[in-house]
Amino acid sequence: MATNHSFWETQQFFKGYDVLVVGAGIVGLSAALTLKAQQPNLKVAVLEAGHLPSGASTKNAGFACFGSISELLEFEKRSSAARVLELVKLRWEGLGLLRKNIGDANLEFQQCGGFEIFRSTEIRMSKLCRDKISYFNDLLASVLGADNVYCDATAKVDEFGLSDVCCMIENRLEGQIDSGKMMAALMTRVSGLGVHVFTNTTVQCIESVNSSQRVVTQHGCYETKAVIVATNAFATQLLPHLDVVPGRGQVLVTKPLPNLKLRGTFHYQDGFYYFRNVGQRVLLGGGRNLDFKAEETLQPGLSLKIQESLEALLRDVILPGTKFEIEQRWSGVMAFGEDVEPIISMIRPGLFCAVRCNGMGVAMGSGSGSQVARLALQSV
Numbered sequence: 001m002a003t004n005h006s007f008w009e010t011q012q013f014f015k016g017y018d019v020l021v022v023g024a025g026i027v028g029l030s031a032a033l034t035l036k037a038q039q040p041n042l043k044v045a046v047l048e049a050g051h052l053p054s055g056a057s058t059k060n061a062g063f064a065c066f067g068s069i070s071e072l073l074e075f076e077k078r079s080s081a082a083r084v085l086e087l088v089k090l091r092w093e094g095l096g097l098l099r100k101n102i103g104d105a106n107l108e109f110q111q112c113g114g115f116e117i118f119r120s121t122e123i124r125m126s127k128l129c130r131d132k133i134s135y136f137n138d139l140l141a142s143v144l145g146a147d148n149v150y151c152d153a154t155a156k157v158d159e160f161g162l163s164d165v166c167c168m169i170e171n172r173l174e175g176q177i178d179s180g181k182m183m184a185a186l187m188t189r190v191s192g193l194g195v196h197v198f199t200n201t202t203v204q205c206i207e208s209v210n211s212s213q214r215v216v217t218q219h220g221c222y223e224t225k226a227v228i229v230a231t232n233a234f235a236t237q238l239l240p241h242l243d244v245v246p247g248r249g250q251v252l253v254t255k256p257l258p259n260l261k262l263r264g265t266f267h268y269q270d271g272f273y274y275f276r277n278v279g280q281r282v283l284l285g286g287g288r289n290l291d292f293k294a295e296e297t298l299q300p301g302l303s304l305k306i307q308e309s310l311e312a313l314l315r316d317v318i319l320p321g322t323k324f325e326i327e328q329r330w331s332g333v334m335a336f337g338e339d340v341e342p343i344i345s346m347i348r349p350g351l352f353c354a355v356r357c358n359g360m361g362v363a364m365g366s367g368s369g370s371q372v373a374r375l376a377l378q379s380v
């Protein structure tokens with residue numbers, strides 16, 4: 001369909017870019033931030049399909065986490081102690097970069113600790129993890145710059161009002177953020193650096209034309225020297241060969257509970273369930289493991305089976321004996337693959353990607369964006 005763009009619009013808004021970033025999540029916006037911080041004169045824009053950034057970055061639970069003992073144990077079984085160390089380093093440094101880029105106050109970062117809980121049906125697993133506390137404390141001390149990061153915190157179970165929990169392991173460096181504030185601050189930062197974020201703009205394909213890239217959208221074609229694809233779970237729509245599998249996460253939040261005792265971020269069942277306080281509310285998500293196949297989707301939506309399991313967890317473990325009402329429910333999509341590390345690479349000259357934060361984008365997103373921006377800078 002012919003567009004009615006003026007000469008001015010074409011010259012100013014569609015042409016002459018050094019780098020176009022596709023996707024305004026934490027990765028895409030962090031990439032734009034790094035590009036402008038490194039080379040302020042570059043012409044950079046971000047193309048975002050949603051009215052707001054509509055991926056995982058605005059839908060997540062806001063855990064600033066870098067590894068629970070059960071997850072690290074499982075990963076070490078499949079790889080090695082050296083790879084555990086590398087992975088935790090990547091996440092820990094990523095969190096540091098996020099906090100440096102945005103500032104703790106703007107993120108509402110609170111280091112209230114993270115807790116992995118085990119119910120009375122999981123005594124064997126809880127023992128396995130508890131026995132590994134000193135091992136992981138020693139292994140990770142150099143990367144985290146702190147000793148005794150993990151400890152047995154079972155004695156605090158009653159303090160948080162939890163029920164049916166036989167063991168709880170604390171990670172004292174874990175924190176929580178306000179994901180909405182994080183994204184608003186990132187958008188303000190990039191706009192302040194002269195990066196235009198075009199929302200409601202879906203990239204349909206990216207073509208190489210001579211030595212530049214043509215980015216086709218429903219509003220017309222953009223011309224640029226380089227493109228960074230940061231579309232996470234949606235990545236295979238533009239780059240079908242990538243090992244990226246979507247995994248939908250369903251979340252709910254309660255209305256405020258005046259006597260809420262819960263403080264901090266909590267992981268349950270290998271991280272398949274996660275809950276935290278948001279002020280006096282409880283936010284709870286997960287249950288993807290109840291129906292992996294159905295949740296391997298890019299479609300937003302809720303399923304009765306998973307919502308019922310979330311409510312049962314609230315009733316039986318998190319808020320026993322407390323009346324609660326659900327204020328809001330939503331879903332978002334994560335990106336998974338064979339490896340737990342993100343894919344950050346050059347696809348072909350002028351085309352780059354940074355996708356697949358494996359459900360840990362708060363920790364990995366800033367570093368992934370920064371790394372892909374540095375890669376792209378070599379070609380402009």
Ligand SMILES: Cc1cc2nc3c(=O)[nH]c(=O)nc-3n(C[C@H](O)[C@H](O)[C@H](O)COP(=O)(O)OP(=O)(O)OC[C@H]3O[C@@H](n4cnc5c(N)ncnc54)[C@H](O)[C@@H]3O)c2cc1C
Nearest residue numbers: 023025027049054055056057060061063203249332361362
């Ligand atoms: C329910 C849930 C809970 C989570 N909880 C946590 C947590 O507590 N801690 C944590 O560390 N991580 C968590 N995550 C994971 C984390 O949110 C993600 O890893 C991270 O946000 C990924 O960022 P991103 O920028 O790569 O992708 P996204 O935020 O998904 O951004 C991709 C963007 O690309 C846009 N897009 C897609 N296709 C196109 C196209 N063709 N053209 C233009 N734009 C396009 C999308 O609209 C989207 O805005 C959670 C995720 C979910 C879903």
